[in-house]
Each structure stands twice: as structure tokens, then as C-alpha cells.
Amino acid sequence: MKAILVGLGSAGFSWYKRLKERGLLAAVVEVDPAMKIKMGDDPFPFYTSLEEALETTQADFLVNVTSPMMHTKVNAAAFDRGLAVLCEKPISFDYQESKEIVARAARERLPFMIAENYRRMPYIRKAKQLIDAGAIGAISSLDIQFYRYHHVQRRYTVHILDDIGVHHFDLLRYFTGKEGTAIQAKLFNPVNGWQEEGAVLSAYAFIELEGGITAAYQATIASKGTETPWSGNWRIEGTEGAIEVRDKEIYLIRDHMAVKVEDLSGIDETDTLTEFLASLQEHRESETSGQDYLKTQALVHYAHVASATGQMQAILVPQMKENGEMTA
Amino acid sequence: MKAILVGLGSAGFSWYKRLKERGLLAAVVEVDPAMKIKMGDDPFPFYTSLEEALETTQADFLVNVTSPMMHTKVNAAAFDRGLAVLCEKPISFDYQESKEIVARAARERLPFMIAENYRRMPYIRKAKQLIDAGAIGAISSLDIQFYRYHHVQRRYTVHILDDIGVHHFDLLRYFTGKEGTAIQAKLFNPVNGWQEEGAVLSAYAFIELEGGITAAYQATIASKGTETPWSGNWRIEGTEGAIEVRDKEIYLIRDHMAVKVEDLSGIDETDTLTEFLASLQEHRESETSGQDYLKTQALVHYAHVASATGQMQAILVPQMKENGEMTA
Numbered sequence: 277m278k279a280i281l282v283g284l285g286s287a288g289f290s291w292y293k294r295l296k297e298r299g300l301l302a303a304v305v306e307v308d309p310a311m312k313i314k315m316g317d318d319p320f321p322f323y324t325s326l327e328e329a330l331e332t333t334q335a336d337f338l339v340n341v342t343s344p345m346m347h348t349k350v351n352a353a354a355f356d357r358g359l360a361v362l363c364e365k366p367i368s369f370d371y372q373e374s375k376e377i378v379a380r381a382a383r384e385r386l387p388f389m390i391a392e393n394y395r396r397m398p399y400i401r402k403a404k405q406l407i408d409a410g411a412i413g414a415i416s417s418l419d420i421q422f423y424r425y426h427h428v429q430r431r432y433t434v435h436i437l438d439d440i441g442v443h444h445f446d447l448l449r450y451f452t453g454k455e456g457t458a459i460q461a462k463l464f465n466p467v468n469g470w471q472e473e474g475a476v477l478s479a480y481a482f483i484e485l486e487g488g489i490t491a492a493y494q495a496t497i498a499s500k501g502t503e504t505p506w507s508g509n510w511r512i513e514g515t516e517g518a519i520e521v522r523d524k525e526i527y528l529i530r531d532h533m534a535v536k537v538e539d540l541s542g543i544d545e546t547d548t549l550t551e552f553l554a555s556l557q558e559h560r561e562s563e564t565s566g567q568d569y570l571k572t573q574a575l576v577h578y579a580h581v582a583s584a585t586g587q588m589q590a591i592l593v594p595q596m597k598e599n600g601e602m603t604a
Numbered sequence: 605m606k607a608i609l610v611g612l613g614s615a616g617f618s619w620y621k622r623l624k625e626r627g628l629l630a631a632v633v634e635v636d637p638a639m640k641i642k643m644g645d646d647p648f649p650f651y652t653s654l655e656e657a658l659e660t661t662q663a664d665f666l667v668n669v670t671s672p673m674m675h676t677k678v679n680a681a682a683f684d685r686g687l688a689v690l691c692e693k694p695i696s697f698d699y700q701e702s703k704e705i706v707a708r709a710a711r712e713r714l715p716f717m718i719a720e721n722y723r724r725m726p727y728i729r730k731a732k733q734l735i736d737a738g739a740i741g742a743i744s745s746l747d748i749q750f751y752r753y754h755h756v757q758r759r760y761t762v763h764i765l766d767d768i769g770v771h772h773f774d775l776l777r778y779f780t781g782k783e784g785t786a787i788q789a790k791l792f793n794p795v796n797g798w799q800e801e802g803a804v805l806s807a808y809a810f811i812e813l814e815g816g817i818t819a820a821y822q823a824t825i826a827s828k829g830t831e832t833p834w835s836g837n838w839r840i841e842g843t844e845g846a847i848e849v850r851d852k853e854i855y856l857i858r859d860h861m862a863v864k865v866e867d868l869s870g871i872d873e874t875d876t877l878t879e880f881l882a883s884l885q886e887h888r889e890s891e892t893s894g895q896d897y898l899k900t901q902a903l904v905h906y907a908h909v910a911s912a913t914g915q916m917q918a919i920l921v922p923q924m925k926e927n928g929e930m931t932a
Contacts, residue, residue, distance in 0.1 A: 412828070416796035417806070419749070419822050423839070425860065460788050460914070467816050468744035468843045478745070480810040480820045488795050492808045494747050494820045500740070501839055501846030501857045511751070511829055515796045518829030529829045532753070586788070586916030 277553060278302035280333055280359075282326060282350050283341035284311040287364060291341050294549060296320075303333040326350060330357050337362060337387070337556070343431050344438070348373050351388070355380060360387035362552045367569060369438055371577040375594055375602035378566040383600040387556055388566035391548040394443040394507050395450045395564070399524050401543040403512070404451055411528055412514030415452050418491040420444055422508035423499035433474045436495055437463065437576045441479055444493065444508050445575040446564070451512060454486040455571055456591040461579040469498040481579050570594050570602070605881060606630035608661055608687075610654060610678050611669035612639040615692060619669050622877060624648075631661040654678060658685050665690060665715070665884070671759050672766070676701050679716070683708060688715035690880045695894060697766055699905040703922055703930035706894040711928040715884055716894040719876040722771040722835050723778045723892070727852050729871040731840070732779055739856055740842030743780050746819040748772055750836035751827035761802045764823055765791065765904045769807055772821065772836055773903040774892070779840060782814040783899055784919040789907040797826040809907050898922050898930070 279295055281288065284306035295301040296318065303321040306312070312322050323329035330353060337360040340350045348368045354361045361381070367374035367390060381388035394400060407415065422444060437445075449455065461481040469477040478496040485491065495508070510521040517530040526537040545551065548564070555562035571593055582589035592604030607623055609616065612634035623629040624646065631649040634640070640650050651657035658681060666682040668675060668691040676696045682689045689709070695702035695718060709716035722728060735743065750772060765773075777783065789809040797805040806824040813819065823836070838849040845858040854865040873879065876892070883890035899921055910917035920932030 414795060416794045416826075416828075417824070421747070421749075458914075460790065462788065462810050462812075462818070464818065466744045466818065466841070467742060468841055478818070480818070482790050482808040484790075490790070490792065490794065490806070490808070492820075492822045494822075496745070496841070498744075499846070500744075500841055500844065500860075501848055502855070502862055503860065513794070513796055513824075513828055516828065518827070520829055527830075532828075532831065534830055586786075588914030 277337070277556070278335045280305060280329055280335045280338045281341065282306075282338060283343075284314055285341065285343075288341035289314050291339055295339065298549070302335040303329050305329045326353055330354070335359060337552075340364060344369050345432060348377050351377050352380070355384060355386050358386065360556060362389050362391055362548070365390050365392055365442055365569070366438060366576075367566060367573055371573060374570060374573050378570045379596065379600060379602045381566050382596050387552075387562065389548070389552050389555065389562040390564045390566060390569040391552075392443065392446050392564040392569060392572075393548055394447055396546040396548060396551075397507055397524075398540050398543060398546055399521060399526055400447065400450075400507060401546055402537060402540045403510070403519050403521050403526055405543055406519060406526070406528060406537070407451060407512065407514075411517060412512065412519055413516030414514055415489050416513045416515060417489065418448060418451060418513075419511045420448075420491065420493045420495075420508045422495035422504055423501055424497050424503045424506070425499050426497040427470055434472065434497070435476045436479050436497055437476070437579055440497065440506070441493070441495055441579075442572060442576050443506070444495070446569070446572040447507070447510075448483065448485070448491050448575070449572055452485055452489055454489055455593045456483050456485055456575050456578070458484040458588050458590050459575065459578050459582045460588045461582040463579065463583040466496060466498055468500055479579070481582075483575065567596065574604070605665070605884070606663045608633060608657055608663045608666045609669065610634075610666060611671075612642055613669065613671075616669035617642050619667055623667065626877070630663040631657050633657045654681055658682070658687075663687060665880075668692060672697050673760060676705050679705050680708070683712060683714050686714065688884060690717050690719055690876070692719050693770055693897070694766060694904075695897060695901055699901060702898060702901050706898045707924065707928060707930045709894050710924050715880075715890065717876070717880050717883065717890040718892045718894060718897040719880075720771065720774050720892040720897060720900075721876055722775055724874040724876060724879075725835055726868050726871060726874055727849060727854055728775065728778075728835060729874055730865060730868045731838070731847050731849050731854055733871055734847060734854070734856060734865070735779060735840065735842075739845060740840065740847055741844030742842055743817050744841045744843060745817065746776060746779060746841075747839045748776075748819065748821045748823075748836045750823035750832055751829055752825050752831045752834070753827050754825040755798055762800065762825070763804045764807050764825055765804070765907055768825065768834070769821070769823055769907075770900060770904050771834070772823070774897070774900040775835070775838075776811065776813070776819050776903070777900055780813055780817055782817055783921045784811050784813050784903050784906070786812040786916050786918050787903065787906050787910045788916045789910040791907065791911040794824060794826055796828055807907070809910075811903065895924065902932070
């Protein structure tokens with residue numbers, strides 16, 4: 277298996293090392309020729325034109341680590357050549373565009389996976405395993421806090437949900453195995469935020485999921501307080517107990533006694549590349565396929581709508597129709 | 605100064621001891637004669653009829669520790685005799701009734717205070733002092749988590765906001781010195797709650813306050829996880845730092861360094877009775893007077909409305925009109 281890597285920014289370079297290490301790299305595409313220096317004396321073909329790379333390189337899949345606004349264009353070019361795609365989140369910032377590209381991959385049976393790495397963190401994987409084993413009974417609620425100070429240069433206007441919250445919303449679906457049914461949200465730039473035209477640095481949301489499960493979400497990247505990990509801190513309440521994932525540690529609470537879970541063994545592979553390759557070899561849908569991840573992006577989309585209207589918003593979960601289009 | 609104590613249930617008996625200790629007790633009223641046994645051999649007059657007690661006892665004020673549904677009737681009877689009243693929260697479960705009794709007290713210039721004790725807890729008082737001293741700059745947001753398992757016998761249907769959340773909403777106003785302007789809320793019985801007709805065991809809310817301050821609130825009395833104190837855990841973010849009140853301890857965070865605040869000195873008196881007596885002697889409004897506390901109850905009232913409609917609800921802060929009625 278060989279891959280064309282598109283994008284050699286900081287995330288792109290980490291993909292570069294990963295693909296190189298595993299002998300999977302066919303070629304690199306990066307519009308900024310100055311980036312080539314990162315490759316040192318490595319012999320991989322380097323292109324500044326995606327079209328040229330696609331024409332001249334034999335590959336099985338493409339890894340898309342471009343900036344979010346470029347995602348769809350690059351994914352579409354890969355699909356034009358019949359290539360499978362492993363793409364960094366988001367599918368696209370534009371929800372309609374996300375639905376269209378996912379529908380196309382499904383229609384043309386092209387493997388398309390989003391490299392959602394949060395649900396592959398070992399302590400997240402372990403918490404899910406405990407839940408599935410019935411450690412807390414049926415899930416009742418999930419309360420998530422995410423606090424960081426993260427003021428960095430970006431090529432686009434920062435938006436806490438599109439940039440980071442989408443990971444947490446994906447974990448909501450992962451832990452529960454359920455889809456959202458309704459959402460209320462408030463997206464805003466807090467008093468202690470920095471000035472940036474259009475920036476959305478904080479989010480509050482409450483989400484209802486199938487089966488009466490509820491989630492409350494508080495997130496900011498303008499926090500002046502103690503920081504949480506990128507994955508946030510989680511309180512997952514059930515009918516028989518609770519799991520708290522705090523600072524990357526897991527606590528299992530039964531009868532109000534908290535026990536730290538030290539044994540993280542018995543969880544499956546935890547990187548997106550391995551999952552993608554396995555899905556290709558086994559001709560199955562990957563865990564965070566475009567079709568699945570679109571349901572996560574639906575949560576982000578309806579959070580935007582709910583915040584704009586100040587109203588509880590029903591969530592229409594996107595489904596593939598018989599005519600190959602996406603509903604909702 | 606002498607008081608008539610009305611109500612000798614568990615909260616009432618703790619008031620009994622407090623008033624007795626300070627030589628303030630004139631008489632006790634309790635409809636259930638079996639309760640008299642709590643008084644042992646104490647010589648204080650005991651009545652099962654409020655009217656009879658009010659007719660035969662010389663007193664300066666009445667302490668109302670009846671069940672919430674009785675509050676207004678008892679307060680009104682005291683006002684009929686020109687007595688000042690120190691009343692346990694809530695003013696009344698009925699918002700309209702709360703406005704009317706507060707308006708009456710104001711019109712007739714009768715001192716009327718709600719015994720709101722949460723804002724008199726030393727660590728709460730200290731956090732407020734730090735905020736007022738500018739320790740975190742201007743307040744930006746307040747995030748509150750309250751988790752307990754509290755399944756007890758009550759004389760009325762449990763409602764997390766009316767019963768407990770009202771204290772937290774009062775602290776929001778206390779810490780910020782601002783009033784709520786809008787609220788979204790979801791009040792519900794969670795999957796892991798017990799069955800009780802009409803019970804509301806969990807609440808989510810986000811509240812906007814004057815000056816762009818925001819608050820997010822998560823609360824449940826059906827928690828199977830680790831419990832917070834009754835006052836909840838607080839993260840108060842500001843423009844220059846943050847204060848976290850966790851498990852009754854205060855942490856001051858500046859430049860992302862958390863320092864535990866050990867010195868709770870320099871804060872003023874911390875019990876409601878002392879404040880009430882001082883306000884009577886100084887002929888001033890008490891800190892949590894009925895007129896002030898009505899603004900706290902407004903938050904609870906509009907949370908109910910917001911939850912019922914699924915819409916962001918503007919908060920109309922009740923004000924005394926020239927004709928002696930309350931607005932909003």
C-alpha cells in the first residue's frame with residue numbers, strides 16, 4: 277500500500293513521519309515549496325501541484341492534511357482518480373459540502389475515513405470498554421468540561437466547535453453509541469477572550485440523545501483557569517454508577533466509592549492509520565468513516581443553528597437516500 | 605429583641621437552638637403537638653395555632669421555618685401584626701405570590717429577609733472578597749457543577765431548582781453583583797433518577813448576566829458519581845485570572861499557576877441571624893432582603909419558562925413600581 281500525502285504543515289509533517297516509518301509514503305504534495313526542507317534528504321517525490329502528483333504517482337490512498345477549506349477540493353480530486361482517502365477532520369466546515377462529498381464516496385464505494393484520533397486515546401478506549409461491559413449500567417448523562425488557553429496563528433477564523441468541539445461531540449456518540457436528537461447551544465466570544473473578528477472562543481450546549489440520554493458541554497479556549505487535556509474532562513453517569521475521566525485518568529464510581537482504573541490492557545489498536553489500513557484490507561467501513569463522521573458534524577451544524585436562533589433545535593441525522601443523496 | 609419561631613421540623617429545630625442560645629426566643633409555633641418533645645424542659649410557650657401565638661406573644665420579629673407552601677400565609681400573618689420576618693428560602697414556590705408578599709413588605713416598610721445561608725459560607729465570602737479586590741480582573745464566566753444523591757422523604761414534589769438551585773443562582777448574583785438578562789434551561793428527571801410523579805432531579809442552564817457575563821449550570825440530585833458540597837463546585841473566570849472553588853477550597857489561578865487560598869481572615873460575619881438583627885438595628889435593608897431575593901427567584905422562574913418553551917427567555921428583573929406593585 278502506498279499513499280500520497282497532501283499537506284506538509286505541522287500536522288502534515290507528523291503524518292509524513294508516520295507514513296515514512298511504515299513504508300507507506302509514495303509522494304508528498306505541498307503548495308508551499310519552502311516546506312520541502314522538512315523532508316531533509318529523503319528521496320520521496322515532492323509536488324506543489326496536486327494534479328501533477330495524482331497523474332504521475334501510483335498510490336492506493338491519499339492522506340488529506342490540508343487546511344479545512346481545501347479538504348473537499350483535495351478529496352474530490354482523489355475520488356476522481358478512484359483513490360481511497362484518509363482525511364483530517366473536519367470533513368468540511370460547510371455542512372452541505374460535507375454531506376455531498378460523503379454521499380459521493382458512498383455512491384462510488386470509495387473508502388473515506390476521517391482521522392478522528394480522540395476516540396483512539398487509550399483512556400478513552402478503556403472508558404468505552406468499561407461502559408460496554410456494563411460497569412455503570414445504562415448511560416444517563418455525560419457532562420463535559422473543556423478549558424484551555426489556545427491563542428495561536430491560524431489560516432482561518434477560530435471557532436471552538438469546528439476546531440475542537442467536534443472531537444468532543446464525536447466522543448459523545450462513541451461513548452453512548454447513540455445519535456443526537458435535539459440541541460440547545462450558545463456560541464460566543466467571552467469577556468476574557470481576545471479580539472478577533474468573528475472568533476467564537478466559548479461554547480455551551482446541552483444535547484439530547486436517543487434513549488433519554490443527556491449531555492452538557494462547557495468549552496472555552498480563552499480560559500484563565502486550570503487547563504483540561506484536549507479531550508476534556510468527562511463525567512459519565514449511569515444507572516448503576518459513574519465513570520469520571522479527569523486529566524486523562526479514569527475513575528469508576530460504584531456506591532459512591534471512586535476507584536482509579538489503572539489497568540488499560542485489553543483495548544484494541546489505537547491509531548487512525550492502522551484502522552484505515554485494516555478497513556481497506558478487510559473491505560469494511562472504517563470506524564470513523566465519512567458516513568459515520570457526518571453524524572458528528574451534524575451535532576456541530578445544529579449547535580450553530582441552535583445558537584443563532586436561541587431555540588432548541590431538532591437534530592436531523594443525515595442518512596443516505598436510495599438516490600445516493602444525503603437526507604437532512 | 606424577641607422572636608416567634610414558626611416551624612419545629614429539622615430546620616426549625618436548628619433555628620430553635622440558635623434563637624435560644626442568643627436569648628431571642630419568645631415562643632414556638634408548630635402545628636404538630638408531638639414536636640414539642642424536642643424542646644425538653646425548656647420553658648418557652650408552645651402553640652399549635654399561629655393566630656393564638658401572635659395574639660398572646662410580645663415579639664419583634666418572626667422566624668418562618670414552615671414548609672415552603674406555608675411561607676406566604678405565615679409571612680402575611682406576621683405582617684398583619686407589623687412584625688419583621690426572617691424567612692427560610694424560597695419566598696414562595698409561586699412566583700406571583702412571591703412578588704406580592706415582597707411588594708407588601710416594601711409598601712408597609714416591614715423588614716423582610718430570606719435566610720439565604722450559602723452566601724454566608726466562609727469560603728464563598730472569601731471568594732467574593734478576592735473578586736471584589738480585583739484578583740481575577742473583570743468576571744467573564746461562572747461554571748457551576750452540583751452533583752449529589754439526595755433521595756429523601758419530602759412533604760412536596762422535589763424540584764432541584766426550587767429546592768437547591770435557588771441557592772446557586774443566588775451565589776451567581778452575589779459573586780457578580782449583576783442581574784440575569786436571559787436564560788436557556790432544561791429541567792428533567794434523568795435516566796438514572798428515581799420514579800416520583802412530577803419530580804425534577806436534574807437541571808442544565810446557561811444564563812447571561814449584565815455586562816456580557818455568562819454562567820453555565822449543571823446540577824443533579826440523582827448522581828451516582830462523586831459528590832460535590834451543597835454549594836457546588838465553581839469555576840469563576842476573569843480577564844486576569846480565575847478562581848476555582850472546589851470541595852469548599854479556594855484556588856486562585858494567575859498565569860495558569862494555581863495557588864490554594866489558606867487565609868480566610870478578613871471576611872465579615874457569616875450567619876443570617878446576625879445580619880438580620882444588624883439590619884433591624886441599623887434600619888437598613890438586609891443583604892438578602894425579600895426585594896433582593898426576588899431577583900434570585902426570578903432566575904428560577906425564568907428557568908422554568910425557558911425549559912418549558914425550549915427557547916432562550918429574556919429575564920425581567922422585578923422592580924417596585926411607584927404604585928407599590930412589582931413589575932415583570
